[in-house]
Amino acid sequence: MEARCDFLQWLQMDMSLNIFMSLDDPSDLIRASAVSPSWHHFVTANGLCKQLCLRLFPQLSSVSFVTEPSCGLKKSADVGSSNSVEWEALEMEHRAYAFLVRALTTFTPKDCIAEAISASSTDNFPEESIQNTLDPRDRVLRRASYWSSKGQSDPSVPETLIYKVTGNLCVITEISVQPFLAYFQPGFPIYSAQSVRFRMGHPRSPEDVESDPRNLPLQHPADDKFIWTYTSQEFPMTQENYLQKFQLPEPVICIGGFLQIELLGRVQRQEMDGLFYICVSYVEVMGQSLFPAFDVKNLEPSGKLLLKYNPEVQHCASPISSYRQPLATSANMLHDNLRGLELLLNMLHGNAPDHEHNDWDDDDDNDNDLDLVPM
Amino acid sequence: MSSSLEKNMLILRSSDGEEFIVPEVVAVMSKAIKNMVEDECASNTIPVPNVDANILAMVIEFCKKHDESEAEAASDLKTFDSEFVNRGQEALYDLITAANFRDVKELLDALCQNVAEMIKGKSVHHIRIQFLGYQLFEILTSNFIWNIWCDRDFD
Numbered sequence: 001m002e003a004r005c006d007f008l009q010w011l012q013m014d015m016s017l018n019i020f021m022s023l024d025d026p027s028d029l030i031r032a033s034a035v036s037p038s039w040h041h042f043v044t045a046n047g048l049c050k051q052l053c054l055r056l057f058p059q060l061s062s063v064s065f066v067t068e069p070s071c072g073l074k075k076s077a078d079v080g081s082s083n084s085v086e087w088e089a090l091e092m093e094h095r096a097y098a099f100l101v102r103a104l105t106t107f108t109p110k111d112c113i114a115e116a117i118s119a120s121s122t123d124n125f126p127e128e129s130i131q132n133t134l135d136p137r138d139r140v141l142r143r144a145s146y147w148s149s150k151g152q153s154d155p156s157v158p159e160t161l162i163y164k165v166t167g168n169l170c171v172i173t174e175i176s177v178q179p180f181l182a183y184f185q186p187g188f189p190i191y192s193a194q195s196v197r198f199r200m201g202h203p204r205s206p207e208d209v210e211s212d213p214r215n216l217p218l219q220h221p222a223d224d225k226f227i228w229t230y231t232s233q234e235f236p237m238t239q240e241n242y243l244q245k246f247q248l249p250e251p252v253i254c255i256g257g258f259l260q261i262e263l264l265g266r267v268q269r270q271e272m273d274g275l276f277y278i279c280v281s282y283v284e285v286m287g288q289s290l291f292p293a294f295d296v297k298n299l300e301p302s303g304k305l306l307l308k309y310n311p312e313v314q315h316c317a318s319p320i321s322s323y324r325q326p327l328a329t330s331a332n333m334l335h336d337n338l339r340g341l342e343l344l345l346n347m348l349h350g351n352a353p354d355h356e357h358n359d360w361d362d363d364d365d366n367d368n369d370l371d372l373v374p375m
Numbered sequence: 376m377s378s379s380l381e382k383n384m385l386i387l388r389s390s391d392g393e394e395f396i397v398p399e400v401v402a403v404m405s406k407a408i409k410n411m412v413e414d415e416c417a418s419n420t421i422p423v424p425n426v427d428a429n430i431l432a433m434v435i436e437f438c439k440k441h442d443e444s445e446a447e448a449a450s451d452l453k454t455f456d457s458e459f460v461n462r463g464q465e466a467l468y469d470l471i472t473a474a475n476f477r478d479v480k481e482l483l484d485a486l487c488q489n490v491a492e493m494i495k496g497k498s499v500h501h502i503r504i505q506f507l508g509y510q511l512f513e514i515l516t517s518n519f520i521w522n523i524w525c526d527r528d529f530d
Contacts, residue, residue, distance in 0.1 A: 007471075032494050036503070
């Protein structure tokens with residue numbers, strides 16, 4: 001049998017480093033770190049998991065990293081030397097990055113929109129609120145369910161939709177947008193855009209996170225309240241009424257938890273007023289939230305971002321798969337209920353959209369109009 | 376001997392005293408030798424301490440092939456590389472040390488990549504057998520606590 005030998009003992013350190021750095025799959029590196037105490041020490045002491053993580057996701061290098069102070073350093077108290085404190089910190093960093101890089105690279109994408117935040121314009125609020133884009137149906141309670149921009153005579157005026165995704169750290173692979181087909185208008189126009197672009201980021205000021213991003217008015221533009229740290233390429237959109245999938249070239253980490261969909265170029269004019277509109281019936285964001293194992297905090301006053309690692313959550317079994325579903329489900333149910341209630345209230349108040357609120361369709365005096373939703 | 380040496384040839388002497396006549400273009404693929412030649416501090420015979428004849432011959436073989444095959448298809452070279460690095464671990468490590476010491480980047484990269492390939496996609500258990508052997512493995516497991524989380528989560 002051929003002699004087996006440990007290269008860590010044979011080779012100079014930088015050669016071993018060279019070998020470990022050739023491992024570009026996080027699983028390989030993490031397994032290697034479990035081979036023996038000396039391998040584990042080597043991987044940990046050189047911060048190889050962190051290096052790999054930053055190599056795969058360069059966006060993360062802009063974020064400071066901390067672990068919750070309550071954990072990890074417990075053991076060092078009785079040892080008492082500063083070396084061991086340092087070592088504990090390295091160990092914790094290794095585990096955090098091992099967990100992070102693994103979570104970022106192996107997951108089954110799920111819909112991870114938590115809520116709608118704002119639309120750059122809304123033609124009729126709340127009937128055509130961005131809220132409607134969370135529901136895949138294009139009819140809810142016998143009413144059309146979609147978001148509509150305000151009309152523009154210039155087809156190049158863009159629109160933006162902003163959403164909060166689950167957790168403040170979320171890896172996103174694909175975004176889908178379904179343009180709305182106005183089935184109540186003659187000719188069934190589809191108010192799509194020419195192309196779409198995606199941005200991800202975090203609120204500009206820490207107050208915006210802590211107080212209430214949910215209370216930003218849905219119908220008012222909020223783009224200036226965010227700092228977008230990622231901008232995707234532009235994806236062409238077709239003027240068809242199906243859920244159009246836009247796969248990002250590689251998974252992107254949404255640091256801060258906010259996503260902006262930029263709709264560029266209008267293609268459909270509304271017959272009644274001759275203005276261009278963009279309407280979206282449904283939006284889906286596929287990815288994986290890393291909450292609660294990881295959280296991102298805005299630091300006052302620098303505005304710097306802090307990545308928080310919460311190891312206790314990691315150890316109470318799979319944070320990756322189990323925690324999200326119930327959260328998302330309850331959120332959706334809440335949305336559904338609220339939306340139904342909202343519609344009901346509107347109808348009771350006689351606020352169902354009709355002629356009185358339309359300033360353009362004076363010559364349109366047909367009773368059927370009650371079923372039509374103004375754009 | 377050196378008097379009969381053609382121009383642009385160098386003699387490399389291994390740690391155990393064996394001499395190899397090598398074209399200068401091949402020899403200077405080692406950055407360390409290149410620096411010596413450029414600084415003109417090398418006579419025709421260049422000592423290569425720390426590298427024995429056996430390993431030096433392999434390094435020279437690799438460099439020659441890479442020098443000759445500059446015009447050849449990259450895929451041929453790839454095949455050669457993968458066959459070249461396919462050796463026992465001891466020879467591999469000696470070659471890595473030599474390639475590092477002599478600063479032959481292409482060889483070094485190919486060798487390290489090859490060792491990395493022995494790790495990629497393998498279970499912890501398999502890597503242990505590959506690099507540590509069974510007995511060491513048994514001693515290790517006794518107090519190797521992080522197995523618990525590593526194996527559970529990542530194997």
